[in-house]
Amino acid sequence: MLPAETAPGSAVELSAPDILLWGALPYIMVVVLVGGLVWRYKYDQFGWTTRSSQLYESKLLRIASPLFHFGLLAVIAGHFFGLVIPKAWTEAVGMSQEFYHFNALLVGGIAGVGTLGGILLLIYRRRTTGPVFMATTKNDKTMYVVLTAAIVFGLWTTLASVFEGEHGHNYRDTVAPWFRSLFVFQPDITAMAAAPFSFHLHTLVGMALFVIWPFTRLVHAFTAPLHYLFRPYIVYRSRDRDRGGSAGAAAARTSGTAARRGWSAVGTRDRDTRNR
Template sequence: MRSAAPAVPLDVPPPENVQVTLGDVMLWGVLPYVVIAVLVLGSIWRYRYDQFGWTTRSSQLYEARILRIASPLFHFGILAVIAGHFIGLVIPQSWTRDVGISEGLYHAMALGIGLIAGVGTMVGIVLLIYRRRTTGPVFMATTRNDKLMYVVLVAALFAGLATTLISVFDPGITDYRETVSPWFRSIFIFQPDIAAMTAASLSFKIHTLWGLALFAIWPFTRLVHAFTAPLQYLFRPYIVYRSRGKRGAPGAVPPRRGWAPVGTPDRDRKGVPPQ
């Protein structure tokens, strides 16, 4: 995301005049659909054949002090990051302008909120990695799959923060709402705007490629648990306890000592006095 800055000439030609190469077609026209196919089909395969592995493999039992801080930081931060990406990529520039949000105000808000969310997420993931590396039982439970997931996730987060900071010090950077956003929306109508993405700045392209890599490995890592997060817990009713009923009421079961006989066949034989 970029900060509010005075309009300057773009150092790249407008999207309609960009020369699209075969590499651009493969990266921005073919690769997104390959990633989507891997994400969807991989998730279906994982759910059908690895439901017991569809879990975060919680390690809270081994260490909870750092986890109590790192986990909320990461999860709440990543939710804010996802919300920011949704607003920036899905909502067209004209919509925010129509509701009275100027470009300067939008970018200032995006920069402030984006930096807070990004830094919080990065601090959370760094603490989680530190905990996993320094806590013996947690480290022993770490697989190669987990290590790959952490590398790609940290790289995607770092690329996003770097893009935000670069946009602060480089006011001539291309506006992602005029390049990356139209390309992103065009993917879902099966008319990828390759020229728009080709005109984007290099930092946005790197961040996008790391994001695609993250989604490609998503179904095969512990990140898949995000698809079945127990959101229903937020809306479930309070727990209702049944009353035992009054003693002596019709149909009420009389109280019994915990050590009283339960009426097994050997105790119910004739001639055996009750204890």
């Protein structure tokens, strides 16, 4: 055991499992995550997909998928705010701990319940829709179990830390410093070891999720079609029997204004096979 000071008047005994779990395992997780993604992209590009089952069933998917994905985006934003931004920064701008915990309960609770509801609907749809269930692999089942566990334990820690009030644990004094210390390769193992078991469990399940990430359909998160937001518009030309060309050109001649770019005649009329 290695004694270490975490706060004035308190000490935490560091054991070998503490050093392994909070000092070495995070970096092992990153190596597996990055290495697995590189391997998957190099040798299984055709498998880098969500394997969408929308053709089999769309009514439940239309509700469950947005609920899960938008809720997850809010959860990620909440983790960033709570783990990356130091407590001293929020206190410096006048945000009290009471106000912070109120927001954590309100926003985090809504996001967590929405995400949990979305994933449960997705699991229900996958289990009760025959073609969707037949397309479910063992990797999918493992992914759903770990992902759901991470959401449940995360919601548990959020609600517990808020409802316990002054007697509850403030993860911004333990988990958050440990998380930030990982990026400078000086893991604050003492801080993380002082956190309650519920936070340990949530963190371990979260790391397990990232370890299996490259080998599941979750890889599609790293190839989100963000370029769709910046791609040019698709111009559709209508069939027009007028000899002058497109409908836009005909409308321009009628109104006496210049034809808009992209709708001018190209010199070749569309073929109408019905009048052959």
